[in-house]
Amino acid sequence: MLALNKTRWQAIIKNDKSMDNIFFYGVTTTKIFCKPSCHSKAPKFTNTVIFQNQTEALKSGFRPCKRCQPTGQRVSNEIWVEQIKTYIQNNYSQKLTLTIIAETCHGSASNLQRIFTKYTQQSPTVYLNNLRLQKAQQLLRQTNDALPKIAQKCGFNSSSYFNTKFKQKFNMTPLQYKESFLHK
Ligand SMILES: [Zn+2]
Incomplete structure (x- = not known):
């Protein structure tokens, strides 16, 4: 794992494309990892970890973001639903709305509602x-x-x-x- 220094943090919050594939970042509350350029909601500094490459992220138990597809492969809906479930299981004691869940899991609220319901037969x-x-x-x-x-x-x-x-x-x-x- 690499350090979360100022340069890397700036790259994440500015969605800096030039840093893509130079490092990846993971969010510990969701266990999802992204490219620096990902347009998902900026994580909290304290919840962010830096990986040198995708293998390191995957080995640490992080899963690829559906939006920026850091492994270069499409993230299936099934995997996305699993990510959402994991996030809810780890954060149910917090205030969670559909919008918060969708933003944190890198999707839109309407997609979240539709896809989650389709795969689990219940709404989020x-x-x-x-x-x-x-x-x-x-x-x-x-x-x-x-x-x-x-x-x-x-x-x-x-x-x-x-x-x-x-x-x-x-x-x-x-x-x-x-x-x-x-x-x-
Ligand atoms: Zn992403």
Whole structure:
């Protein structure tokens, strides 16, 4: 891995084409790597790593960006959907909207909605919500965390919203769920 120095950082934020194939950059929150010229949303400095070549990026577990295709090969929709799922799984506790997910995963919101739904039979929002509720169930079973804390850890912006969503999905409140589990 190379250092993220000022020259390389400038090349990334200015989409400098002359640096293409001289280095590649990866974003640790998405595990996606790009050419410096990629027009995707600029990453955070602290989430950026630099690779000397694509082999190094691939070996480090990073996957090619669908937009700039740093390996020179087309990135299939299946692979893109996997990237999106990985991103959601690693960031479900944060505030995530369709636009944020699309920008971070280097696509448009409408493509994200259409392709993700086609390959997983559920919309990104439904996928995210189900994942958050699963994580919440896990925390209710395995910890004694208070409900507001669980709501926050799972990315719900309020306890009452968490309560509503949980009830919609499982026909009981989070507290009822916890109690039913305790008395089994
Ligand atoms: Zn890219």
